[in-house]
Amino acid sequence: MTFLRRCAASLLLSTLLVGCATVEVPTGPQLPPDLARRPGGNPAQPWPATLDEADVRDRIARLLPGTVKDRPGWALDLYMAFAYLKIPHASETYCATMAVIEQESSFQADPAVPGLPGIVHKELDRRADKYGIPKLLISAAMLKTSPDGRSYDERIDALKTEKQLDTLFQDMIGELPFGKQLLADYNPVHTAGPMQVSVAFAEQHVQQRPYPYPIAKTLRDEVFTRRGGLYFGSAIVLDYPAPYDDVVFRFADFNAGRYASRNVAFQAALGRYAGKALTLDGDLLRYEDGKPADAPSQVETMLRSVSGALRMSAPEIRRDLLLEKSAGFGQSPLYQRVFVLAEQATGTPMPRQAMPNIDLKSPKIVRKLTTEWFARRVDERYRKCLARADAASL
Numbered sequence: 001m002t003f004l005r006r007c008a009a010s011l012l013l014s015t016l017l018v019g020c021a022t023v024e025v026p027t028g029p030q031l032p033p034d035l036a037r038r039p040g041g042n043p044a045q046p047w048p049a050t051l052d053e054a055d056v057r058d059r060i061a062r063l064l065p066g067t068v069k070d071r072p073g074w075a076l077d078l079y080m081a082f083a084y085l086k087i088p089h090a091s092e093t094y095c096a097t098m099a100v101i102e103q104e105s106s107f108q109a110d111p112a113v114p115g116l117p118g119i120v121h122k123e124l125d126r127r128a129d130k131y132g133i134p135k136l137l138i139s140a141a142m143l144k145t146s147p148d149g150r151s152y153d154e155r156i157d158a159l160k161t162e163k164q165l166d167t168l169f170q171d172m173i174g175e176l177p178f179g180k181q182l183l184a185d186y187n188p189v190h191t192a193g194p195m196q197v198s199v200a201f202a203e204q205h206v207q208q209r210p211y212p213y214p215i216a217k218t219l220r221d222e223v224f225t226r227r228g229g230l231y232f233g234s235a236i237v238l239d240y241p242a243p244y245d246d247v248v249f250r251f252a253d254f255n256a257g258r259y260a261s262r263n264v265a266f267q268a269a270l271g272r273y274a275g276k277a278l279t280l281d282g283d284l285l286r287y288e289d290g291k292p293a294d295a296p297s298q299v300e301t302m303l304r305s306v307s308g309a310l311r312m313s314a315p316e317i318r319r320d321l322l323l324e325k326s327a328g329f330g331q332s333p334l335y336q337r338v339f340v341l342a343e344q345a346t347g348t349p350m351p352r353q354a355m356p357n358i359d360l361k362s363p364k365i366v367r368k369l370t371t372e373w374f375a376r377r378v379d380e381r382y383r384k385c386l387a388r389a390d391a392a393s394l
Contacts, residue, residue, distance in 0.1 A: 035092040046090040081231040095385035109226040193229025252375035265354040269342035
């Protein structure tokens with residue numbers, strides 16, 4: 001056989017083999033365990049890495065609920081958030097974020113808050129009483145013309161969204177004679193945007209990873225935008241190594257704080273070993289103004305009472321508890337020893353994830369809600385999104 005014939009035969013054989021074989025499509029980064037399998041156990045797959053941006057954005061748009069307006073705009077901002085955060089492009093990851101958006105705002109960049117004027121009037125009265133400012137003085141000040149040409153009373157009565165409320169309070173602090181005394185330490189808007197992102201979280205996140213967009217005014221203003229809200233909201237949901245096998249606990253963490261579901265399991269194990277009930281809220285330390293307090297918490301007190309069995313001193317216990325908001329706590333000696341003791345005492349394996357038992361409290365909430373209710377509701381939306389993915393063959 002000549003050289004040319006050998007080459008032709010080799011090429012034909014290769015073509016036949018390729019036609020019969022299963023060709024693997026390159027994919028992007030691997031999904032975390034809680035998103036690696038769909039409800040029911042079927043394995044999930046990241047979208048092929050060979051997809052270009054337009055294809056990915058088209059897939060995102062097809063996952064959005066049918067009622068969403070400006071689908072290309074939402075798809076673009078979601079795509080950019082995932083690209084900047086290096087989150088795998090997959091139906092599971094996008095559905096997780098979309099489920100939270102739908103729950104928090106029904107895909108409104110600046111969602112309306114029912115009864116907002118009444119909430120503001122009530123808070124102003126409460127703070128006037130607290131600081132001894134006569135209500136007649138408050139009423140007179142509310143008639144003053146504000147920077148946008150309307151009186152403060154008119155602006156309060158017309159309030160619909162948190163962005164409007166945030167702007168109003170900033171003007172009141174800067175313009176009213178008692179504004180700084182009455183309001184400087186209080187802005188009722190702590191969460192904002194389509195995913196109700198904590199402004200404090202955004203401020204912490206930019207210390208670890210630069211914000212990818214130009215900031216026109218302040219970072220706080222960026223949280224109110226769709227692009228900023230989706231960027232920081234996607235980070236809260238997905239940009240951390242959640243040690244779970246079910247995404248519902250990730251949704252609980254979104255509501256209660258990162259690693260709350262892991263920490264609740266730790267609290268439950270400690271309580272079982274010590275034979276005493278603990279509040280299962282995921283907070284292992286006391287906090288004052290967002291920082292760990294010197295006074296020991298219920299959890300720390302109980303840990304100190306069994307320090308001999310743990311073979312740890314009080315400073316060593318505190319050292320590990322300070323990791324409670326990070327992945328590192330799950331590898332700490334304290335975490336591991338508590339579970340060893342609990343499982344030896346009970347003779348059964350203890351779960352490493354559990355639902356936080358937290359009642360949700362906010363001026364915006366008018367009925368009894370809990371973190372578990374929130375997580376289960378988001379999980380329902382997540383499953384519906386995956387059904388849309390199946391219908392679209394994504």
